[in-house]
Amino acid sequence: MSQSSQFTLLSERRFAPFFWTQFLGAFNDNLFKTALLVMLTFDALSWTTISPATLNIVIPALFILPYVVFSATAGQIADKVEKSRLARFVKMLEIAIMLVAGIGWMSHTLWLLVAAVVGMGVHSTLFGPVKYAYLPQNLKPEELVGGNGVIEMGTFVGILLGEIAGALLVAHKPYGVPMVAAATLIVAVIGLVASYRIPLSPAPEPTLKISANPLAESIRNLAFSRQNRTVFLSMLGNSWFWFYGALMLSQFPVYAKDYLHGDHGVFVLLLTVFSLGIGTGSLLCERLSGRKVEIGLVPFGSIGLSAFGIDLYFASLAYTNTAAVDLAGLLLQPGVMRILADIVLIGVFGGLFIVPLFALIQTRCDPRHVSRTIAGMNIMNALFMVASALMAMLLLHFGATIPQMFLATAILNAVVALYIFSLVPEFLMRFLAWLLIHTIHRVEVIGVDRIPDTGPAVLVCNHVSYVDAIVIGAASPRPIRFVMDHKIFATPVLGWIFRTAKAIPIASAKEDPWLMEKAYVDIAQALHEGDLVCIFPEGKLTATGEMNEFRGGVAKIVARSKVPVIPMALRGLWGSLLTRDPGNLFERSYARGPRSRLALAVGAPVAPQEATPEYLFQRVKQLRGEWK
Incomplete structure (x- = not known):
């Protein structure tokens, strides 16, 4: 239809x-x-x-x-x-x-x-x-x-x-x-x-x-x-x-x-x-x-x-x-x-x-x-x-x-x-997400039917901007529990949105080993309850527009919870105001203009035994293509 x-x-x-x-x-x-x-x-x-x-x-x-x-x-x-x-x-x-x-x-x-x-x-x-x-x-x-x-x-x-x-x-x-x-x-x-x-x-x-x-x-x-x-x-x-x-x-x-x-x-x-x-x-x-x-x-x-x-x-x-x-x-x-x-x-x-x-x-x-x-x-x-x-x-x-x-x-x-x-608060969070993708951006969603209607799954995606979670959440037909860096989770205004969406903050073992272990426990509990959980395996925002290598956290998650992993890729966000693009702020705003176009591509599910960081990196990179 x-x-x-x-x-x-x-x-x-x-x-x-x-x-x-x-x-x-x-x-x-x-x-x-x-x-x-x-x-x-x-x-x-x-x-x-x-x-x-x-x-x-x-x-x-x-x-x-x-x-x-x-x-x-x-x-x-x-x-x-x-x-x-x-x-x-x-x-x-x-x-x-x-x-x-x-x-x-x-x-x-x-x-x-x-x-x-x-x-x-x-x-x-x-x-x-x-x-x-x-x-x-x-x-x-x-x-x-x-x-x-x-x-x-x-x-x-x-x-x-x-x-x-x-x-x-x-x-x-x-x-x-x-x-x-x-x-x-x-x-x-x-x-x-x-x-x-x-x-x-x-x-x-x-x-x-x-x-x-x-x-x-x-x-x-x-x-x-x-x-x-x-x-x-x-x-x-x-x-x-x-x-x-x-x-x-x-x-x-x-x-x-x-x-x-x-x-x-x-x-x-x-x-x-x-x-x-x-x-x-x-x-x-x-x-x-x-x-x-x-x-x-x-x-x-x-x-x-x-x-x-x-x-x-x-x-x-x-x-x-x-x-x-x-x-x-x-x-x-x-x-x-x-x-x-x-x-x-x-x-x-x-x-x-x-x-x-x-x-x-x-x-x-x-x-x-x-x-x-x-x-x-x-x-x-x-x-x-x-x-x-x-x-x-x-x-x-x-x-x-x-x-x-x-x-x-x-x-x-x-x-x-x-x-x-x-x-x-989910109502307001979804409203803000809806405003973002209908006023500032025009979002094309490819393969969203690959996100299961029911049951648990881990979503993995490249990390381009501070609003990645909002874009993905707005495109998904189901609520998503996002795992994100505790510093981004604490960002003023955006942090309130992430908390209302029941996001899971995580830190590295060097920064806060207790918070890291708590995050994995919370992820396992969310998957056990049949939720969707989304992680950004790079662990940080890209500073160049290119993808960073995927860390081993995703392997630890699927080892504990045997659920399918769904690769996704954001295209077209690099260079927007809420990225780490080092270019001139005003030049970036003018070049992109209002209602800039971006896309979210969703790939076929990957079985948990195949979901290694290296394999998922390649799948996400293929989905993203050359469009940053």
């Missing part, structure tokens, strides 16, 4: 039927829910005596309730039952729910429609764990980010189109109600047809016993997820995004009406640009990540969420129109393009934030527990969405304006991001 071919997945049976099944589910959920809310807002007296404001709070809450109660059980079911079979069952359930809703629509019976809302919440709860556990089973590792991006794009576009369709159909007098009843049933049937094309996806735990106590299972589920700190904090970051997004979206109707002085079309425009932004950001992840799970995009996304959330506050203050406008009139108002740009960019950076988190959770959690992990995340998502509603009510109670709520959320996002990234 080519770099830009994530859309080719839509032509393949292992992905396309599943995509359309989940797309139609998201579309139908929102078509039904929006039609009901619009009908109860504008025609409430013919259905109930309950106030529209109360119904607009209660109905979304009833939809979310099953996520809190049944997500853990849904995760167990998804790990126990073959996924295509489960998808078909969920679609049959959707048809039954839409038949009940149809009776409610046609008989003017509100409690049947409310029961259908809860039913659709159950439908979405059951399908949620399947949705993200299916992907790592059926996509290659290099397709996972692109596949998640397409799924996220499809989900938000489905939500958007469903909301628009629901609002338009129910407002079509006098046939709006029958049209909604028919449309939701037809969409559910089409979803069932699509689900029959989903290929078999075996259950990872077919003997799993389903717990009869959803609450106890929810607690066990979250406790299990907490054992993997990185995965749990990624789940927390994902739920935070839903907090941020739910608070923003919930205020769009009032913002469109009271601040932009627009009609319903203006509200739809805000939804549209936000959803298109999410879809765009989700699709950009594959290109920006180099088709691997690049968690360095998460801090980048978080920065954008805060920056453009804050600017949305100032853009709202600068908007001066007070006359009622329709969609066309709004677009003519001064300052409105800045507001729309902020909203679409919040969506774009939201996509960059959420897709790598999904991919990280899928690849780092226990493969037998993926569905239950996703179910635990759904519980957290629902609780965070409830918390966002409570925060909105609290801010409004204390007199906050909608723009002030946007500002408070953007600032709070920065605080939450710093907290999460301080607990898992």
